Amino acid sequence: MKTSTLRRHLMLSAAAFALGAGAANAQDCPIKIGGLAPLSAPGTVVGGEAMRDAMMIAEADINAAGGVLGCDIEVVIADTEGLPERAIAVMERLITQDGVVAVGGGYHSSVGVASKDVADARGIPVVFAETWNDTITGDKQKHIFRIAPLSSWTSNVNWQFALTLPGIEKVVILTENTDYGIPASQETAKGLESGGVASTIFSVDIGTQDYAGIVERIKAEDPDMIITLVTGEAAFNFTQQAADAGIGPMDLPFQTGQDALESGTYWTNVPDGQYAFVQRIGVPESQFTEKGRAFAAVYKEKTGKSDVESYAMEAYDSIAVLAQAINEAGTTDGSSIVTALENISHEGTLGRIYFDYGLKRDPSEDGKGDEWWHQWPDPAITIIQFQEEGQASSEAAIVYPEAYKTAEPIWVNQ
Amino acid sequence: MHPKRNGGPSVQTPEIFWGVILWMTVWGVLGSVLLRRRYFSRDLDTSNVNFAGAMAGAALGPIGVAVLWARTPKLSGRITTFLGLTAVVLIAAAFSFADPENNCVANGAFRASQFTNGLIIGIIYGFMALGLTLIFSILGVVSFAHGEFYMIGGMLVYYITVVWFPGVNPLLGVMGACCLAFCIGALFERAMLTPMYTGKIDRPVEYGILATFGLAFTLQYFVQALHGASPVKVQRYIDFPRWEFPAGAESPLIETRRGNLTLFDTVSISNPRFIAAVTCILVLLALLYLLHRTWTGKALRAVSQDREAAAIAGIDPNRMNMLAFALGGMIAALAGALLVQAFSWLPQVGAIPAMRSFVIVVLGGLGSLPGAFIGGILVGLVEAAGTGCIPDAQKAASYIPAYGMIVLTLTLLLRPTGLFGRRFASGAHGQGG
Numbered sequence: 001m002k003t004s005t006l007r008r009h010l011m012l013s014a015a016a017f018a019l020g021a022g023a024a025n026a027q028d029c030p031i032k033i034g035g036l037a038p039l040s041a042p043g044t045v046v047g048g049e050a051m052r053d054a055m056m057i058a059e060a061d062i063n064a065a066g067g068v069l070g071c072d073i074e075v076v077i078a079d080t081e082g083l084p085e086r087a088i089a090v091m092e093r094l095i096t097q098d099g100v101v102a103v104g105g106g107y108h109s110s111v112g113v114a115s116k117d118v119a120d121a122r123g124i125p126v127v128f129a130e131t132w133n134d135t136i137t138g139d140k141q142k143h144i145f146r147i148a149p150l151s152s153w154t155s156n157v158n159w160q161f162a163l164t165l166p167g168i169e170k171v172v173i174l175t176e177n178t179d180y181g182i183p184a185s186q187e188t189a190k191g192l193e194s195g196g197v198a199s200t201i202f203s204v205d206i207g208t209q210d211y212a213g214i215v216e217r218i219k220a221e222d223p224d225m226i227i228t229l230v231t232g233e234a235a236f237n238f239t240q241q242a243a244d245a246g247i248g249p250m251d252l253p254f255q256t257g258q259d260a261l262e263s264g265t266y267w268t269n270v271p272d273g274q275y276a277f278v279q280r281i282g283v284p285e286s287q288f289t290e291k292g293r294a295f296a297a298v299y300k301e302k303t304g305k306s307d308v309e310s311y312a313m314e315a316y317d318s319i320a321v322l323a324q325a326i327n328e329a330g331t332t333d334g335s336s337i338v339t340a341l342e343n344i345s346h347e348g349t350l351g352r353i354y355f356d357y358g359l360k361r362d363p364s365e366d367g368k369g370d371e372w373w374h375q376w377p378d379p380a381i382t383i384i385q386f387q388e389e390g391q392a393s394s395e396a397a398i399v400y401p402e403a404y405k406t407a408e409p410i411w412v413n414q
Numbered sequence: 415m416h417p418k419r420n421g422g423p424s425v426q427t428p429e430i431f432w433g434v435i436l437w438m439t440v441w442g443v444l445g446s447v448l449l450r451r452r453y454f455s456r457d458l459d460t461s462n463v464n465f466a467g468a469m470a471g472a473a474l475g476p477i478g479v480a481v482l483w484a485r486t487p488k489l490s491g492r493i494t495t496f497l498g499l500t501a502v503v504l505i506a507a508a509f510s511f512a513d514p515e516n517n518c519v520a521n522g523a524f525r526a527s528q529f530t531n532g533l534i535i536g537i538i539y540g541f542m543a544l545g546l547t548l549i550f551s552i553l554g555v556v557s558f559a560h561g562e563f564y565m566i567g568g569m570l571v572y573y574i575t576v577v578w579f580p581g582v583n584p585l586l587g588v589m590g591a592c593c594l595a596f597c598i599g600a601l602f603e604r605a606m607l608t609p610m611y612t613g614k615i616d617r618p619v620e621y622g623i624l625a626t627f628g629l630a631f632t633l634q635y636f637v638q639a640l641h642g643a644s645p646v647k648v649q650r651y652i653d654f655p656r657w658e659f660p661a662g663a664e665s666p667l668i669e670t671r672r673g674n675l676t677l678f679d680t681v682s683i684s685n686p687r688f689i690a691a692v693t694c695i696l697v698l699l700a701l702l703y704l705l706h707r708t709w710t711g712k713a714l715r716a717v718s719q720d721r722e723a724a725a726i727a728g729i730d731p732n733r734m735n736m737l738a739f740a741l742g743g744m745i746a747a748l749a750g751a752l753l754v755q756a757f758s759w760l761p762q763v764g765a766i767p768a769m770r771s772f773v774i775v776v777l778g779g780l781g782s783l784p785g786a787f788i789g790g791i792l793v794g795l796v797e798a799a800g801t802g803c804i805p806d807a808q809k810a811a812s813y814i815p816a817y818g819m820i821v822l823t824l825t826l827l828l829r830p831t832g833l834f835g836r837r838f839a840s841g842a843h844g845q846g847g
Contacts, residue, residue: 041762045643177812204811209757209766212531212687213801214811220517220524233645233758240647240758244673244684262644269647269758 029071031332033322034094034103036080036087036111037315042207043082044232046259047107051129051315052077053303055105057295058319068326075319076100082107082206084114084179091115095122101332102126102325104318107311108231109133109151109180116144123334125341127322129314130281133179138371143334145341145374147317147353149281149381151184152371157279157381158184158255159191161400162225165253165411170198172223174214174238176230177203184229208234211241218247225253232259236269239276249276252413255383261309263386263393274389275412278396281310282350283380283404285394292349307393310350317348341374351378385409425805431512438472438501445471445479446828452483462489465828469497473504509803518803523680528802529795530681534691536794538749540787541694542767543774544701545745551718551781552738553607555622561768562633563599563743567591567750568759569637572646584651588751595747599740602629607739611732638761645758650686686756693752697745698787705783714738718781746771766815773818777825779835789833793818 035055038048059075067073076098078090087110094100095118103119103126106112112131119126120141128136128144132151137144162171171192175181181203189199200221202214208230215238218226226247228235235257242248249256255277260266266273285308288296295316296308322337324346329336342360346353355374357363363372383400384393387410397407425431449467453460466489470478478497487493510519517524542564549557570591575582606625610618654670665679675683705711716724717734725731750764757763774793778785800817804810825832 039643041760041765045638045760045762046645049643177808200807202811203808205815207762207766208811208814209763210535212535212684213528213798213814216524216527216531217517217802217807217810220521233760236645236647236758241684241756245682265644269645271649 029067030074031068031071031326032074032076032098032100033319034091034098034100034105035075035077035315035319036090036103036105036107036115037077038082038107038111039077039079040081043080044107044259046232046262046265047130047309047311048079048082050262050303050309050312051105051107054295054299054312054315055319057298057302058316058323061298062320062323068323069330069332073319073323075104077105080106080108080111080115082111084110087111087115088118091118095119095124100124101334102322102337104322105129105315106131106318108178109136110178112136112146113179116141119143125322125325125334125337127318127341129318130311131180133183134371137373137375138369140370140373142359143338145355145376147314147321147348147350147376147379149379150371150375151180152187153379154279154281154381155184155187156191157383157400158188158227158229159195161277161383162188162192162227162253162255163195163197164400164409165225168197168224170200170221170223171225171227172218172221173199173201173227174218174230175201175203176206176208176234178206180231181229188227188229204230204234204238206230206234207232209237211238214238215242215245215247218242219245223247223252225255227255228257230257232257233269235259236266239273240270243270243272249273249386250412253277253411255279258311259309260386261307261393262305263391263396264306266386266393267390274386275410277383277385277399277409278393280382280384280393280398281379282313282382284382284384284398284406287404289347289349289351291347295349309393313349317346317350317353320348321346321353351380353378380404425509425513426515427512429512431508434504434508437475438504441471441475441479442468442501443471445469445482448479449482453486456486458486459489461831462494462829466494466497468828469494469501473497473500513805516803516805518799524802526678526681528798530677530683532795532798533791534683534687534794535797536791537691537694537787538687538753538790539767539770539774539794540790541698542746542749543771543778543786543790544698544783545742545749546771547775547778547781547783547786548745549739549742550775551783552714553610553622553735554619555607555610555626556772556775557739557742558623558626558768559602559629559633560742560746560771561764561766562630563595563746563764564750564767565759565761565764566598566633566637567595567747568754568763569641569646569750569761570594570747571751571754572648572759575648576646584648584755587648588651588748591751592744592748596740596744598633599743600736602743603736603739607735608732611735634761634764641761643760645760646754647758648755650755651689652685654685684756686753690749690752690756694749697748701745702783710737769815770818773822775832777818777822777832779832782832782834785832785834792821792833796821 037051038044055075059073063072078094080087080090106128107130109131112128113133113136116136120143125143128146130148132148132154134150134152137146173185173188175185185201189201192199239256250272258279260278261280299308299312325337325340325344326332329340342355342358353376356377357372358374382398382404384396385399387397398404399409445467446464450460450463453463470482546560571587574590575584575587609615610622615621653672657670658666659668667678669676673685675688705715713729714734716729717731721731774789775786778789796817797814801810
């Protein structure tokens with residue numbers, strides 16, 4: 001009886017060891033980190049490709065520096081197509097089939113909103129790179145972090161900048177009807193209203209090509225300024241078609257979509273885009289950190305682009321910060337990585353990345369809203385202006401806020 | 415000409431508008447059901463009675479239904495068109511009373527601009543759908559690669575005029591794109607669709623759909639792999655001269671500037687759209703000449719009507735299949751080649767135009783060339799009306815793809831063959847010969 005009990009114990013121990021070894025093998029080299037990016041329509045493919053390239057550079061840099069826990073890392077890129085239903089599926093696949101231990105990247109807010117629940121339920125930490133919707137961190141989920149700014153912060157910058165326009169009475173906001181565009185447009189309109197400025201919101205499907213009818217309606221509104229909260233080539237189409245109709249950036253103050261930061265593509269698609277304002281996340285290239293400058297050089301060489309987009313830098317940092325957290329945790333266990341992320345101080349391309357609030361300290365203790373949970377508090381948000389035709393976004397004037405200002409804005413039609 | 419109300423969220427007196435719509439719907443349904451029974455009981459042609467009955471009820475209420483009930487006239491195109499237009503006018507009148515300060519009602523310049531925009535884009539939609547319906551009428555296959563032909567048309571113009579031969583005349587770029595698209599269509603048809611005609615395939619229609627799906631994915635991802643996802647655009651092909659008519663007038667009837675054409679000092683049409691629409695009309699006329707005045711065109715039409723009889727008459731139906739597929743692809747490519755100067759272009763750009771083409775082809779009647787063109791214009795006008803007139807600015811532009819679908823749904827309910835459809839349009843699925 002004793003012998004059989006001992007044998008059973010040995011067998012159980014062996015089985016437990018084998019399971020443990022299996023788990024260890026699952027974490028064996030290379031350590032896999034997921035990378036979300038929209039690489040097919042209707043997602044913003046130009047943004048997705050920039051993020052993919054940046055995450056691959058992060059992988060190479062981390063491996064060149066010795067990897068993580070003695071292993072190389074492998075960034076498994078997953079195409080979200082900018083669609084929430086697709087995002088849920090790819091997050092499931094990354095975790096259950098590819099065996100990733102953490103996930104970075106992410107461009108569209110709708111992707112972040114939909115996929116975060118999957119990752120959190122499965123205990124996989126995520127550092128979202130470019131998803132702005134407030135609820136992504138506002139739901140206070142244990143495994144969800146973000147280094148992109150909150151939508152409400154970017155909206156604040158939009159309306160506060162608009163209110164600096166002399167004699168402004170009416171603003172038209174063109175937004176995409178997504179988890180990014182809808183709250184951003186409503187927050188911007190609310191902020192404008194607080195400054196006594198009326199606004200009308202036009203919302204369009206993501207990927208809209210023909211704006212002729214909308215442009216006529218906007219003309220009939222007779223706005224003093226236009227703010228575009230649309231991503232990808234849809235923003236290029238709108239800006240140029242507005243310019244063709246006499247309400248473009250050379251006709252009235254006009255803020256175009258963020259993808260104009262890839263200025264080579266912007267000028268190809270919007271030849272009449274001079275004087276457009278663009279929101280940029282992160283400091284100007286002249287104020288980049290050493291790591292930021294190194295990344296920019298490699299990125300430009302790899303992609304042949306003249307500028308480095310802020311979402312590319314965010315994507316790079318999302319992978320790098322996860323790699324550091326895994327190293328500091330000493331394991332690929334999700335909870336341990338979360339603890340390491342909450343206590344991290346990472347020198348990234350965008351600056352020093354850290355998270356003030358989370359399990360260790362609730363935002364309410366400092367009177368902050370839930371959206372500050374696992375949220376990097378320091379992303380710089382600036383407004384630049386293409387003051388010369390064909391100008392690179394890295395050389396464009398920073399016109400807002402005062403802290404980063406390099407030139408006064410040129411107000412057309414004054 | 416300033417609007418009286420800007421971006422207001424709703425109709426001022428919605429009860430008027432929705433009351434009229436309810437009245438029209440009730441009498442439309444009654445007219446459709448009652449007149450169908452009436453025509454059926456009198457052993458008359460019922461093919462058009464659903465549509466005519468619905469329009470009579472919607473436009474003229476009980477009077478219209480009663481007149482048709484009593485007289486049971488032959489329901490010609492003239493009668494149904496009159497009734498349909500009357501129904502549209504009634505809806506417009508109800509909207510005007512319900513929302514008199516809406517831009518579509520109070521602002522004549524705005525109305526004219528929206529109509530012109532709708533007409534111009536509708537001509538381009540119709541032209542693109544023409545290629546799809548040409549393929550269907552001959553091969554009996556709906557080409558799911560139509561959007562990708564549209565995409566490669568624009569991409570080829572970009573590569574020819576910007577990358578491969580910078581500075582070359584855009585006309586050569588457009589012609590080159592058309593020739594290459596024609597060749598791709600012909601090669602694909604020969605390589606992939608011929609098994610449909612030999613009887614080796616049990617389900618030729620499904621095979622054709624899947625083969626064209628495959629071509630669509632291949633073309634799209636091939637271009638994305640080669641080119642990447644950055645959107646491109648070409649400069650406008652022609653600059654308008656600076657011109658006014660009458661010259662020196664304070665408000666000229668026609669005024670051109672490099673990038674714009676202004677009519678009556680109110681309607682502004684961008685240069686690329688104008689060039690695209692005019693070219694579409696010219697090519698359409700050339701296509702009609704080809705189909706009605708040349709042996710090849712007559713052979714194509716003969717095959718679309720009766721493949722076996724055409725084969726007996728010495729026409730090779732398989733060759734016509736190849737020609738139709740290549741021509742259809744080339745037409746889509748030409749639409750793309752003309753619009754790459756107006757829109758940003760990337761490998762996925764064909765998805766929405768392709769979907770719209772399917773709607774237009776079904777709306778116009780499967781296999782009907784005039785139906786495709788008129789259906790395109792109709793969809794363009796409905797989209798422009800929806801975008802311009804729906805009071806809530808947040809909803810007006812969001813629902814653009816839905817406007818065409820509403821028209822399609824109504825058409826399918828009332829006239830399943832479409833506006834100009836034949837009842838048995840191309841059932842042969844390319845077989846024979």
